[in-house]
Amino acid sequence: MMAVENDLQANTDIPSTGKAPLKVNRWDNPWLNRKFLSGSALVLVIILFGLLGPLFWDTKLARVGSAELNMPPVGVTVEVDGVKYVGSMTNPLGTESNGRDILASLMVGAPMSLQIGILAAVIGMSIGVVLGCTAGYLGGWADSVIRTVADAWITIPALTVLITMAAYVRQIELSTMALILAVFAWPQPTRLMRAQVLTLRERGYVRMAQLSGVPPLKIMIQEMVPNMLPWMAASLSGNISANILAASSLEALGLGPTRIPTLGMTIYYSIRAAAILRGMWWWWGFPILTLVIIFVGLFLIATGLDEIANPRLRGVQ
């Protein structure tokens, strides 16, 4: 039997005072947190953009040389040396100097960035859960070793080592990048899981399970993990955000998959072509906008989940 900790809706057994029965507020559910929902909505928009976009727009336009070069977005007219470049609906978000259509690039690149982030975060989270639970539950020297290594790992400037690693592995595919990123994605979840396990270990139902002779692994999976789910989800969301940031940072330096126009690589090409100084704001502007939406969304999800998990943070709803 799982002991679950969350608050349920108000009960309906209110003693009658002769007046009309009190309305029950069904919107009291803690999962209907405003931040969580708005954050999820933002991320969902990006996911849908990536999934359903190709149904409405030809993603083959993301290939090099498939559209006119250096066209501005629709409605914008740019004049260079007396020649007018008028944006049109053939390329609503403009094109870049390689001939890629920006809208198509975003449709291809945004899901890629999300994928890399999610994959690296899941790998890091899995390692983190395993190590954290082991350290918290077993204690002793295993705890000391894991804790010390995790603390040291956090101090190492991650991006520097990632850049060094990526600079050597020149042919970077998605999975390689996710693995490289996972190297630095595990310390935070480990520390979080360890702290959670240390708290939950003293709870009554865990003691009961221990006294009943339930093996430690079963206790961890059946009793503790379900109660840690909001924290794990918040940590995962923060982890995904950090990994997408690291991935786009690596790509902006040119260390990403060269054939796929991921968001970071688009920014890299724009810097290479001096798009900032040429006034081609649409080239780097739209990928940055997409990334900002993703980051804000993930941040809201993480904060919302924190509030769901810890009622003290909720404030007045």
Added chain:
Amino acid sequence: MGGLTKEYVIRRVAMFFLTVWLGSTVIFIIPRLAPGDPVAAMVSRMINQAGYIENSAELIETWRAKFGLDGPMYVQYVKYLWGLMTFDLGYSLSQFPQTVTAAIARGMPWTLGLLGIATVLSFILGNTVGALLGWRRTPKTLKTVLPFTLTFTSIPAFMLGILFIYIFGFGLRWFPFSRGHGSGLDIGWNWEFISNVIHHGTLPALTIVVTTMGFWALGMRGMMISTDQEDFLILAQAKGLSPAWIFWRYAVRNAVLPQVTALALSLGTLVGGSVLVEYIFAYPGLGYLFYQSIVNMDYTMIQGIGFMIILATSTTVLIIDLIYPIIDPRITYQKK
């Protein structure tokens, strides 16, 4: 010496060595794991540029000996560690015969200056904003205006840098958008040079400050809210101390302590972010040197700079860790 115990110092110094060793080992292993060996790649690239580097044959000989490619892995590893400890980081490949250490020595002051000033500013400003937001008695107007300073927290630093270059450098032309200083100036401690450096450094520093401020503000706000419930604040108020005095000397002073720990923990991320900011602004620090060595496939430089950054970050964390018991004696009591 405040709350510094021998045990604490030994632990922290041991952690320092562990971190540096772990970081340099990771940097060592990855290139060896990648298919193909780095020296062969370097050699083939040099052959492609035949005639560009003099004494290339001697260079290859030296590198074979230095890398000890004939020797087993652990011999290479020991030689590598020895080289790091004596700061013999080798020669730069693309700018031979310059040593890696010389190139780093040129770039280090710029990075330390930019990062140091930006981090201190961001820490002070961010914590002040957070403290004001978390304090009960801040005027309402301030509480509604201040969150706008934190709107840029979710943007990665280098992306905001691009935006700043476009708006301020390219559009408004208020600030220069690349390099550390203008050309044709007397380099030295004269006002003309220093003001020029400040002018060039404003945008990069502003980028870092604006994006990292929110992190401190958020944490500080939480700390202030929990410090608000402490008994000594009630006593201070009963004593009749002025609100400003209570705010700064009682509340902020206690709430800022965990922030210092957070500073030590987040230093690695800050350094990484500043590498990219330097890349965007072509600021002549370690970050830009790093990027250039990636483009030139200057592997010794990449390794050397990576190691230096790890070393610098770990040293700073160690210093912060050693200062911390002096400002917060409680930490040494927690171990018992």
